[in-house]
Amino acid sequence: MVEPILTASFPKLAAKARLKFDKVREKYLLLLPERVVELNQSAASILTLCDGSQTVSAITEKMRTSLLTGKEEMDTSELPDLKMMEADISEFLREMEDHGWVVINKHGTADKAEQQ
Numbered sequence: 001m002v003e004p005i006l007t008a009s010f011p012k013l014a015a016k017a018r019l020k021f022d023k024v025r026e027k028y029l030l031l032l033p034e035r036v037v038e039l040n041q042s043a044a045s046i047l048t049l050c051d052g053s054q055t056v057s058a059i060t061e062k063m064r065t066s067l068l069t070g071k072e073e074m075d076t077s078e079l080p081d082l083k084m085m086e087a088d089i090s091e092f093l094r095e096m097e098d099h100g101w102v103v104i105n106k107h108g109t110a111d112k113a114e115q116q
Contacts, residue, residue, distance in 0.1 A: 004020065007090065009055060009056055011050040012102065013047060013102060014100055016033055017030055018031040019039075020082045028044030028116075030047065037101075041094065045066065050102060052105065056089060058091050064079055067080070
């Protein structure tokens with residue numbers, strides 16, 4: 001079971017990580033010191049939203065809403081369950097954190113605190 005605190009946390013890419021679209025491979029890559037990780041579209045979409053200013057819940061909602069993009073009618077009954085998606089995204093972000101590729105701040109970013 002995922003800790004509830006994670007859904008209100010603010011994930012961001014670690015300082016050593018950079019997200020880049022490789023035109024040759026037509027894939028997103030996560031560039032790390034001495035390592036390149038090829039990402040699938042879902043992983044790239046999630047990591048693109050990890051800027052330290054959005055909660056896991058907000059990221060999940062954006063991902064869920066993006067599934068409707070391009071459809072003529074907005075039928076929310078076709079969307080995956082929000083809680084299930086939140087759990088999947090939380091698990092993915094925990095794995096990224098375990099690798100040291102994502103930092104999960106439970107209180108927002110330092111930048112955000114300085115601005116207020």
